[in-house]
Amino acid sequence: MMTISTVPAPRYGLSFLRSRFSDGGGWLAAATVIAGLVLAPIVALALIATQGSGDLWPHLAAYVLPTALHDTAILLLGVGLIVIVIGTGTAWLVTAYDFPGRAVLDWALLLPLAVPTYIIAFAYLDLLHPLGPVQGLLRAVLGIAHPRDLWFPDIRSLWGCVLLLGLVLYPYVYLSARAMFLMQSACIIEVSRTLGQSRWGAFYRVALPLARPAIAVGTSLALMEALNDIGASEFLGARTLTVSIYATWINRSSLPGAAQIALVMLAIVVSLVVIERWARRRQRYAVAAQRSRRTLPQRLGGAAGFAALAVGALPVLFGFVLPVVHLAAAAAARIGFAGLSPAIAQETMNTVSMAGVATAVTIGLGLSIAYTTRLMRSPLAGTLARVASLGYAVPGTVLAVGLLTPLAAIDNAVDGVARHVFSISTGLLLSGSGAALVYAYATRFLAIANGGIEAGFSKIPHSLDYAGRTLGQTAGGVMRRIHLPLIRPALVAATLLVFVDCMKELPATLLLRPLNFETLATHLYAEAARGTYEDGAVAALLIVLFGLVPVILLARMSRQPQLESSRPSSPGASSRTGSFRP
Amino acid sequence: MTIARTARAFLCAASFAAAGAFASSALANEVNLYTTREPGLIKPLLDAFTEKTGVKVNTVFVKDGLAERVAAEGANSPADLLMVVDFGNLIDLVDKKVTQPVKSAALEAAIPANLRDAEGNWFAMSLRARVLYASKERTKLTAFTYEELADPKWKGKVCIRSGQHPYNTALIATVIAKDGEAKAEEWLKGVKANLARKATGGDREVARDILGGICDIGVGNSYYVGLMRSGAGGPDQEKWGAAINVVLPTFAKGGTHVNVSGAAVAKNAPHKTEALKLLEFLVSDEGQALYAKANYEYPVKKGVKTDPIIDSLGDLTVDPAVLTDIAKYRKAASQLADKVGFDN
Numbered sequence: 052m053m054t055i056s057t058v059p060a061p062r063y064g065l066s067f068l069r070s071r072f073s074d075g076g077g078w079l080a081a082a083t084v085i086a087g088l089v090l091a092p093i094v095a096l097a098l099i100a101t102q103g104s105g106d107l108w109p110h111l112a113a114y115v116l117p118t119a120l121h122d123t124a125i126l127l128l129g130v131g132l133i134v135i136v137i138g139t140g141t142a143w144l145v146t147a148y149d150f151p152g153r154a155v156l157d158w159a160l161l162l163p164l165a166v167p168t169y170i171i172a173f174a175y176l177d178l179l180h181p182l183g184p185v186q187g188l189l190r191a192v193l194g195i196a197h198p199r200d201l202w203f204p205d206i207r208s209l210w211g212c213v214l215l216l217g218l219v220l221y222p223y224v225y226l227s228a229r230a231m232f233l234m235q236s237a238c239i240i241e242v243s244r245t246l247g248q249s250r251w252g253a254f255y256r257v258a259l260p261l262a263r264p265a266i267a268v269g270t271s272l273a274l275m276e277a278l279n280d281i282g283a284s285e286f287l288g289a290r291t292l293t294v295s296i297y298a299t300w301i302n303r304s305s306l307p308g309a310a311q312i313a314l315v316m317l318a319i320v321v322s323l324v325v326i327e328r329w330a331r332r333r334q335r336y337a338v339a340a341q342r343s344r345r346t347l348p349q350r351l352g353g354a355a356g357f358a359a360l361a362v363g364a365l366p367v368l369f370g371f372v373l374p375v376v377h378l379a380a381a382a383a384a385r386i387g388f389a390g391l392s393p394a395i396a397q398e399t400m401n402t403v404s405m406a407g408v409a410t411a412v413t414i415g416l417g418l419s420i421a422y423t424t425r426l427m428r429s430p431l432a433g434t435l436a437r438v439a440s441l442g443y444a445v446p447g448t449v450l451a452v453g454l455l456t457p458l459a460a461i462d463n464a465v466d467g468v469a470r471h472v473f474s475i476s477t478g479l480l481l482s483g484s485g486a487a488l489v490y491a492y493a494t495r496f497l498a499i500a501n502g503g504i505e506a507g508f509s510k511i512p513h514s515l516d517y518a519g520r521t522l523g524q525t526a527g528g529v530m531r532r533i534h535l536p537l538i539r540p541a542l543v544a545a546t547l548l549v550f551v552d553c554m555k556e557l558p559a560t561l562l563l564r565p566l567n568f569e570t571l572a573t574h575l576y577a578e579a580a581r582g583t584y585e586d587g588a589v590a591a592l593l594i595v596l597f598g599l600v601p602v603i604l605l606a607r608m609s610r611q612p613q614l615e616s617s618r619p620s621s622p623g624a625s626s627r628t629g630s631f632r633p
Numbered sequence: 634m635t636i637a638r639t640a641r642a643f644l645c646a647a648s649f650a651a652a653g654a655f656a657s658s659a660l661a662n663e664v665n666l667y668t669t670r671e672p673g674l675i676k677p678l679l680d681a682f683t684e685k686t687g688v689k690v691n692t693v694f695v696k697d698g699l700a701e702r703v704a705a706e707g708a709n710s711p712a713d714l715l716m717v718v719d720f721g722n723l724i725d726l727v728d729k730k731v732t733q734p735v736k737s738a739a740l741e742a743a744i745p746a747n748l749r750d751a752e753g754n755w756f757a758m759s760l761r762a763r764v765l766y767a768s769k770e771r772t773k774l775t776a777f778t779y780e781e782l783a784d785p786k787w788k789g790k791v792c793i794r795s796g797q798h799p800y801n802t803a804l805i806a807t808v809i810a811k812d813g814e815a816k817a818e819e820w821l822k823g824v825k826a827n828l829a830r831k832a833t834g835g836d837r838e839v840a841r842d843i844l845g846g847i848c849d850i851g852v853g854n855s856y857y858v859g860l861m862r863s864g865a866g867g868p869d870q871e872k873w874g875a876a877i878n879v880v881l882p883t884f885a886k887g888g889t890h891v892n893v894s895g896a897a898v899a900k901n902a903p904h905k906t907e908a909l910k911l912l913e914f915l916v917s918d919e920g921q922a923l924y925a926k927a928n929y930e931y932p933v934k935k936g937v938k939t940d941p942i943i944d945s946l947g948d949l950t951v952d953p954a955v956l957t958d959i960a961k962y963r964k965a966a967s968q969l970a971d972k973v974g975f976d977n
Contacts, residue, residue: 114971176834181845182869199846207831288795288831290976298797301697302967304725388867452698455705466709479709482702562698566665566691566711569672577671577694 078526079432082423085416086438089494092453093317093441096310099453103307107299111312119295122209123278126216126291130277133217135270137366138224139262143254144363146232149348150356156363158606163370164222165598167555167572169282170591171215173579174374176286177381179206212289216277218370223276224269226544226605231265232258250349267327268502272443275498278320279446281558292316293446306452313449320444375595381588391589394569399593402570405485406553409492413549414542416493417500422530425508425516436505440498447495447558454491454563458482484565491559496549503548507541508534540608547601547608554598571597663689664907668716669699670894675716677927682914688907703731703899712899713908716758719799720956721806721963723755723895732897735909743916743934747956748893757893758915759930762855762949763804764889766877768843772850777882779808779890782852783823791827792839792851796975797967800836800854803892805966806959807952811884814965822973832976837861837873844876854892855879859929859942879946888950894930 145157163171179185181198195201205211235258243257244250259266284291292312300309351359420439424432442450462479469477481487511534519529535542557572564573571590578587668675672694679690695702703712715726726732727750734753741749748757767774782791794801809817825832829848836853840861843851860866861874881889896915898908914920921932925939931949932939970976 110968110971114968114974118974118977180841181847182841197846205830205847207833285795286833288833288976297697298967298971302797302799302802303964304728306701385867448697452701455698455702459705459707463707463709476709479706479711482706483709483711561694561696562702564693566693568693573694576696577673 078419078423078426079435081419082432082435082439085420085497086435088490089439089442089497091457092450092494093314093445095456096313096445096449096453098456099307100310100314101307103305103311105311107303107305107308107311111295111299111308115295115299118290119292122290123292125209126213126277126284126289127274129210129213130217130220131270131274133213134221134224134273135266137217137221138226138269138273139228139259139266141221141363141366142225142228142232143258144359146229147250147254147258147348148351148359150351150359152360152364153348156360156367158603159367159371160225160363161222161602161606162367162599163219164551164605165595165602166219166371166374167282167557167594167598168216168219168276168280169286169557169579170378170575170594171219171370171374172212172283172286173587173591174377175206175211175215178373178377179203207286207288209287209289212284212287215283215287216280218366220273220276221366221370223272224266226548227265227269228262231262235261268506271324271327272499272502275320275443278316279444281446281448296446296449300449300452309449310453313445316446317441317444321441375592378588378592378595382592385588395571395574395589395593398569398571398574398590399597401568402554402572402594403597405488405570406492406550408485409489409496409553410546410550412489413493413496413500413553414504414546417497417504417545417549418530418542420497420501421504421508422526422534424505425513426526436501440501442494443496443498447556448562450495451491451559451562454487454494454559455482458487458490458563482563485568487563487565488560491563492553492556495556495559496552499548499552500545503541503545504538507538507545510541511537544605544608547605550601551598554594662687662907663691664904664911665711665713666690666692666716666911667699667703667712667714667899668692668694669696669722670694670716670718674928678915678920678923681919681923682911685914685919686910688910690911700726700729700731704729708901710899710901711903713902713904714896714911715899716894716896718892718894719803720757720893720895721799721803721960723750723757723893723897724957724960726897727754731900733900733902733905735898735905735912737909737913739913740916743921745933745935748933755895755897756912756916757895757933759894759921759924759928760891760933760951761894761930762881762889762891762946763800763852764855764858764946765850765880765882766840766843766853766858767850767880768848769876769878772878774850774878774880777880778885779804779882780820780885781882782827782850783820785823785826787827787850789827789829790849791824792829792842792848793824793832794834794836794839794852795832796821796970800892801832801852802963802966802970803959804852804890805969806962807884807890807954809962809965809969810954810958811887814969817966818969818973821969821975825973825975837866837870840870840873840877844873855881855931855943855946856929858946859940862942863929863940881947881949883950884952887954888952891931891949891951893933893956 240253243253296309296312424436458481466477519533571594575587575590732754765777836857839851839853861870864871902908921934921937924930925932929940
C-alpha cells in the first residue's frame, strides 16, 4: 500500500486552478453536467406526469396492466432465455472448440446486430405468410393446393415477438461472453479438468460462473432493447408496457398518463438492475495472471465438427441470412419495378453522418463519465454514472417527448437573450437543427458507451494511474497517455456499438429531426406506416448494409481481445489485476 | 492502426455532412409543413403546388407527438401548416392550442360546413370510407352492416388492425355515439370473438390475409383498394386487391363511416400567407383532383370526380353522425378496446 499525493504545484494564478481541476473537481463538474443533461428529459417527464390526475389508473389496473405486465414478463423472460442460451452457448462453442468454419462463425455470429427489430419483423411476416415462400414450399412438398388447408402458426403473436427479438439481440451477450471466455486463463479451466471436471463441467461450473458479470451486462442491454421496442412489438401484436404507453398517449390523448406508466417502468428497470448487482455483491471476478496461455480449443473432427458448425450457424442463418436475402430480393424487385429513389443517397448520407457525429459526442461523454468514476471512486461519482445511463431504460419516443421541453427551454432562453441584447432572433438553434438528434442519441445510448468504457478501465490497475501522477501527469494526462492506449479496444468496441444503435434508432429521430431531413430509418418507417413497407426494402437493406461495416470491424476486434496485453508499451496491464486497491 | 485512421477520416467527413442539417433555412417564399401523413402520399400535391406558385414546401413527417413538438417550440416554432388524419387528431390540435383560426372565402366555399371547424381552426381536405374487404372466392356479399361484424357466423373469419388505431377508434366511437356504451361493448366483444388473428398490422394486410386464406372478411380504408388495384404498390399488392370484393357497409341506422384527412394553420406560423395559399390550393379543383387521383381519396369539394377504381366501389352514403360528437367518445372507445381485450 502506498499513499498518493499530487505533485505540488505552485500555488498561484491559473496553474493553481489547473491543479485543483486536475484533482478531479473539473471531471466531477463535467460528470454532473452530463448526468444533468440525461436527467433533464426524465425530470420533464416527471413534471408532465404530475399534470395528470391519476384517474386513468383504475382503468389501467383493471384492463391494461394485467395483459401488459403478463406480455412484458413473458417477453423479457423469453428474450432473456434466448439471448443467454444462444449468446453464451455460441461464445463457448467458438472459444472451446475448433471445427471447420469456426473462423467465419466467430465474426458471423455478430451479424444479426445490424438488423433492426422492426426490419426482422417485416421480413419474417413476408417469409412466413401463407403467400410467402416457406408455406408455399411446404404446400408444394405436402401436395396441399389451398393455403387454408395447411395449419401454420402466425408470427404475429407474443411468441413470434420473443423469437425474433431474441434472434437479433443475442449478439449483445455473445460479444461480452466471448470476450470474457477469451480472457479466462487456460489454467483455471485446466485446473478444473485435472480436478475431475468434464469439459461440460468446466464450462458449467467454472467458465460460466466466472463470465456472469459479462453475461449480465450483455443480457441487460438486450432486455432493455426488448423492453423499449415498439416497432416489432406493435407490428407483431405483443401488448407490452411500451405499447400500452403509446396507446395511452396517442389514443387517450393522455401524455401525463403515458409519462406515469413510463416512470413506473423506469423504476422497475432500475430496481432490477440494483437487484442483479446486489445479488453478486460479495463476488469478485478479478482474473489474475492474464499473461497466461489462452484456453486451447479442442479440435472437433468429422461429424462432430460439422454438427458444431451446423448448430453455431443456426442463429446466423435465422437472425441474418434469411431476412437479409429476403430483403435483397425484395429490394431488387422494387428497383426493377419503381427504380431507385434519388433521395436515397441523401438519406444514406444523413443517416451515416448524423450517427457519426452523435457517436463521437456520446463516446466523449461516456469517456468523461467513466473516467470520473475511476478518478473519484466515490459513491457520488458512481451515482452520476448510473444516472447518466438512465436514458437507455426509457422508450425512445417517450424520451423524445421528454426532451422537447428542455430543448425548447434552452432555445427560447438563448433566443430571448439574443433578442434582448443584439435585437436579433436566433430562432430554434437546437430543436430546429440536428443538435436535437445528437442530444437524443447521446441520452439514449450513453449507457452503452459508459458501460463499455468502464469495463475497459476496470482492467487497468490503479497503480498505473499513481505512477503516472507521481511522474507529474495531470489526471487528463494520465488518461491521454496511459489509459486511452490501453482501453482502445474497449473504446472502439463501444464506439461501434453506439454507432450501430444510432443508425437503427427510429422513434426519437422521427419526432426530433429538422425539416426536410430524412434518414434511412424514417424513410423506411414512412413506407411501412402506409402499408407499403415493400417500398422500404431498399432503405431497410441499406440500414443493414451500413450497420454491417461497424459490426464487421467489431468482429475483427473481438478476435483480438488480448490486444492491450500484446502491445509492448503496456506491460503493466497484463501483470496486474483490476482489483488492486491502495 | 487502420481502424482508428478510418474512423477519424470518417468522423471528419461526417461532421461536414451533418453541418448541412444544422443550417436553418430562412427563405421568405416558403412554407413549413409538419405532417403525420406519409411523405409519399402528399408529395404529388406539394410538388404541384410548388410548380404552380413557386412557393417551396419544407416538410417533416412526424408520427406521434406532432402537437407536443409544436407546443414545445412555442413562439419560435417554424411550423406553418399542420397536416393530420382523423378528426379526433384535428380536434386534439385545437385542444392543445397549437392552431389559429383563419378566414378564407375559398376554403368556406369548397368545404361543407360539417367538415371544417366553425372557428376556422381546422379544415378537412379529403374523405375516406371504412369499408369491408370480402373474399371473392369464399363470400358473396353485396350489402353489409357494421353490426354484422359481430355476427357469430363469422367466427374465426374476420381480420382487422389494432383496436387502438385511430381508424378503428373512430369507428368504435361512432358505435358508442349511436347505440350507447353498453351496446357498443356487446358489439365489440362479438367482433373480437370473430377475429381470425391478432388485431394488428395495417389495412392492406387484411386483403393479403384474405388471399392467404387466414380470413374471409375484414375492415379497411377505401383508398387502400385504389392503391392495391391500380398496381401502384407492385404486382403482389395487385393480387391482394384482386382477391377481394369491396362492400360499402352501413350502420343499421345510418350510412357508411367516413373519416377525414385535414390541416390547420399553426398558431405561430411565420408564413401564414403561404400556409393559407397552400390550404386553398389543396381544396381547389386541381388539388382535390390530385387527392382523388394520386391518393384514391374522396374529395371534400362537390363536383370533383373520384378515381374510377373508387367509383366502382359503389355510391357512398356518408353516415350522418356529427364528427365532433364522435370525437367526444374517442377516449371511451379506446378504453372499450382495452376492456374487451380487443388487441390481446
